Amino acid sequence: MGFIHPYDRPNSYIGRNLSRTRAKRAVAGRGRYTDDITPPRTLHAAFVRSPYAHAKIVKIDTEAAKAAPGVKLVMTGAELKEMCTGPWVGTLTVFEGMKAAPQYPMAVDRACWHGEPVVMVVAETRAQAEDAGELIEIAYEELPVVIDKEKALAPGTPAIHPDLGDNKAWEKEAVMGDVEKAFTEADHVLEETFYFGRHTAVSLEPRVLLAEFDPGTERLTIHTSSQCPHMIETVFARTLGIPEHNVRLISADVGGSFGLKIHTFGDEVATTAASIRLGRPVKFVADRLESFGSDIHARENRVRAKIGVMNDGRLTAVDFDVLGGAGAYSQYPRTSVFEANQIMNITFGPYKHEHFRSKATVVYLNAVPTSQYRAVGHPIGISVGEFMMDWAADVTGLDPFEIRRMNVMEDDGYPRKIGTGIPMKDLSHQACLEKLESLMNYKALREEQAELRKKGIYRGIGIAGFIKGTAPGPEGYYGAGGARIVSQDATTVKLEPSGGVLVCLGVTDQGQGVDTVMEQIAAAALGTSPDMVRAISGDTDSVPYGGGTYASRATAIGGEATYQAALALRAEILEMASKLLQTDPDALDIVNGSVVDAGTEVERIPLSEIGRIGHFQLGELPRGYQPILSHTRRFRLEGLPYIFTNGIHGAYLEVDVDTGWIKHLKHWVVEDCGRIINPQLADEQVRGGCVQGLGGAFYEHCIYDEHGQLQNGTMADYITPMMGEMPDIEVAHVQTPTSETELGAKGAGESGTGAAPGVVMNAVNDAIKPLTKGRVTEQPMTPEVVLKALGKV
């Protein structure tokens, strides 16, 4: 049976705003986050971390710590190594030629970044564990530090991991057409270099884990704040040599994740090892300082871009080099090179260009390992591409809207490919451009800008189009790359005796509203109301093996699995009803929780009766007929690496040209994430994503000195966006359903973060244009950066 269009059924819940049940308990302070759970006899772990960016560990004296009050266990990295099946090596075979050094959960004989865990102390209270940690004496011998990515491959720079030969993690080049020839034929060739600072996720709830090993059953239960429970279960089980089926991972409420919590961290493995060793629950909560020094970092890249443009505004060739600064190790199992790879994929992605060349190089540094953080690579690629498009508009005398109109891939021109060869389908750049121009009332805004300039007020208007890779398939990276990371997803839909429905999800919910969206999908597909449907997620004992939430995949991949599983349950209910009612299944339908006559909708039998008979009164059914009333369906994307989405942002902001301070006034987004299940939840994903991107564009920066010391490990020094600095964000949609699924949903969770930095960088440059030939080419765009572009410092 085909898709149930939202407007075709009276009881469809697709395309409607339903509030989240998790929200109701959150406002009452009844959320259940991992640190809210403390079983009897729980112990607490604290870590002694390396004060050096690179140092040999000569000697560790733990005697005084072991004798300190409340201490139950002191474990060094070398001792933990003995409990591990082997080291992690963060490579994927799809990244050809990639090199990575083996890594254990804690430093063994050498610390490679400032903040790497070296010794774990477990005590009755966290305070006691920290007190005892201060009694541990570690003799270090400092080693040369590599912290500048521009020098990491220079002759004479020592290799952080000598066995790798040098500090290069990976290198790749992609070519289409002949860029050199196109540059010689172009009317204008524009070239610029961009710098992007390191960021980190700063989820409000830090990383946290509570491990409970039961020596009797040999079962290990881990409560942790994770987006990907099954992946964490698999990695921890295999690292510590516990059979995977003996491990249960529970992520109840997760206090923000943003990609940070798809990763595996050594201190969390150590905490789990302590529970196995002691046979008691052990909890670890990262404090904010250790979060800055051990949560994954991201975004540190230098990009050199060059484009060829004709006098009429046509973009003919693009050429860009990416240099990514990774950390001391490649983050296992997702690697530290995805970001550079994704920058190669998406930069200039909305535009037609026959000639394309891009190259990415990723180098290791004595810094916190980098990996996937919301909208991986996109903020960088979109900032670069959209900056160059605006510059091309300047030199050809076109308006930013006009040059994009001329160069975007046409809405009726698919399928086609981008420069790295990835197929594009079902996109709507043209429709989004038109919608944004009217949404932001562009013409009036330009008039206001001109008037204010006469008064010495410098406001800037920016636009930035984008493509966003969402919902990856198993043929692209993880599965194909050899890692035990799921790209398919699965949902089990069960009819309970009450006539209610349980929807058990391989995807997870960190507040996006995934549970609610899945309840809506299942209710619509089945023909019942969402209050009769209850989603279950975040418990690996209760749900099918799934990938959780990453890369904007939950609704697109998990939603299709849910939809198909609910349709299977619906088909069975109709079959069972047809036997009870002695009629043809095709003559029946399910509407508002009851089996009805198709067409007339006269009620025949409610789902509560189907549930009762199907579970208790099976004698009423014909012999040999055995209803299951529980259906699992899986879905995977086939033949494509991603379902791409598209959209465009607009920004209006004011620059104080004396202080370099930026006041962001208004932000607009037109987004095409395919079919929208819950418009309010989709809008809020976009808004939250935007502000996360704006934080990186304006303020956020993990700053290292030349010794590899992290300079700003507090929220007083690492500035995140607060309510006072952020603008209202208007969101509109174009809906082009993906042709890859019946449901038609694409991912919506990250594109705001991807495009917001580029649009405000364009707006800042638009604001200062009358005053300077300089341009802002660096993020975060601190006052100093703006004043430099203005030639004032």
Place this chain on the structure above:
Amino acid sequence: MSEETMTISLTVNGEAVTRTVPVRQHLVDFIRTELGFTGSHLGCEHGICGACSVRVDGDVVRGCLTLAVQCDGAEIVTIEGVSESGEIADLQEKFVDRNAMQCGFCTPGMLLTAAELLSQKQEMSREEIREFMSGNYCRCTGYHAIVDAIESINNTRLKG
């Protein structure tokens, strides 16, 4: 080292409590771990994020910058307390309705600070609401929906 302690008596969410606590224990750790009111959260432990906001003698304070022993004789109200009293039921309902939270970790602190704003009984522009609320960090929502919810209830209450 031996842990120095002190016995304190205070009122928490309307109930009298007497406990002996380590002198170095923060108020938010005390109410979470000793009393089980886990609605107050720890985000940064250095006074920036506002997740630990609780009301002490009528004022919203940072539970991570206040020691439990400083609260001897004080009256403490947490998110659990205002939820049971129904004092901000309208605001809580609006937060749900407007989806003014995602992960929910900041929400208790955000609501207590917003309750302080509402108690001023003053007309406030969106800009002024943003300024008042700028000591509470939310990484999920982008703040727009929170401003919507607070603005709506402030206007409704002023009309009422």
